[in-house]
Amino acid sequence: MSENLKKDYQLCEEIGRGKFGTVFRCFSLVSGDDFACKSIDKRLLTDSLDRECLEKEAKIMQLVTGNPNIVQIFDVYEDDSYLHLVIELCNSSDLFDRISKRTFSESEATAVMLPLMEAIAHCHILGVAHRDIKPDNVLFNEWNLLKLADFGSADWFLGGKSMSGIFGTPYYVAPEVISGRDYNEKVDVWSSGVILYMMLAGIPPFYGESAGEIFEAVIRGNLRFPTRIFDSVSPAAKDLLRKMLCKDVSKRFSAEQVLSMSNSCLILIVLFKVEN
Structure with a gap:
């Protein structure tokens, strides 16, 4: 020491x-x-x-x-x-622990996504990509305030510089990372979209029995919303997931766009629940 x-x-x-x-x-x-x-x-x-x-x-x-x-x-x-x-000490349960115990309502999921995307957008404005967004790295302090942690895989992308190298965790890694292409900070948005899907569904959007199978499913990027799971999920939330889990990086939302749409979703979620 x-x-x-x-x-x-x-x-x-x-x-x-x-x-x-x-x-x-x-x-x-x-x-x-x-x-x-x-x-x-x-x-x-x-x-x-x-x-x-x-x-x-x-x-x-x-x-x-x-x-x-x-x-x-x-x-x-x-x-x-x-x-x-x-x-900083974060001594409450992390998001992985919370997701493993239950699914989240849309309002609960939004309450997690807003501060998470605030943190990611802050990093992106400063030219930093986290590159390992996953529930294990989303912590909470004693006042239940969300804290993004573990910047061991983070990198700079200032001046339009692209990044390379395989970083991240199988279920959450973006397809362009697996493909070995250069990529940008929107890999963090993809990973956050996986988290949002898991909060709502209780299962990952791209699944496999091994890392190789998971990577293949991620590269295919066949995003589905099983009726028995997503029947009560609003169209606005599904639309947000499509924009976050978009294989075409040029069309994938930025962190700022996710923040803007998440705020709009809060209103649409309330209206959807009232109508149903």
Whole structure:
């Protein structure tokens, strides 16, 4: 552990674990406030791409921090073996846990999508694509405020620069990423569309028994709305899903467009429920 980190924070129990590091609850020795500390073991980073992502993560988090729906970063410590990121503590259940237990009403799903898209739009305005939007990375703090987390796969796309490389998680990754083509920030919109579909349906829109089968289903992009599941879902919500899960990137909505349509959907959802 970094000596400077030990001077400022007391590490407590482990609360999470990833491929390259561990997340601990910690508290400030000055204020007594609780935080989370993401400790990344640099010795496990044998791939140059992994090292590049590590270098970007702290810089990108410092850039996007300040938005109320993004996990805030407070301190960074580094030594020869570890990189420690002291970040906001989110100690409530994540979205994956909530989705796995039940389906969401449209109003409940919209209440998640609006702050999530606010966070993504904020990143995109700053030229940052998250590239791993999934329910596991959508956290909630003790006041149930949504927080987008884990920028370990994030990248810059300033100046119209496209991105490359396969990042993300099978169910949520956009088809252009799997196809190996250069892509833009709208990959985050696709992933968010998958989340919206799962909240409403309880199942992913593109399914397979293996990663390979899932990728094939994503590339086909055959978006369906099974009647027994979507019968009570409004036309406005289905239309939004079509615009988010559009294979043609030029026609796929941007994060700002999703925000605008989501706000309109709130009114249409109410009207739809009253009429039915």
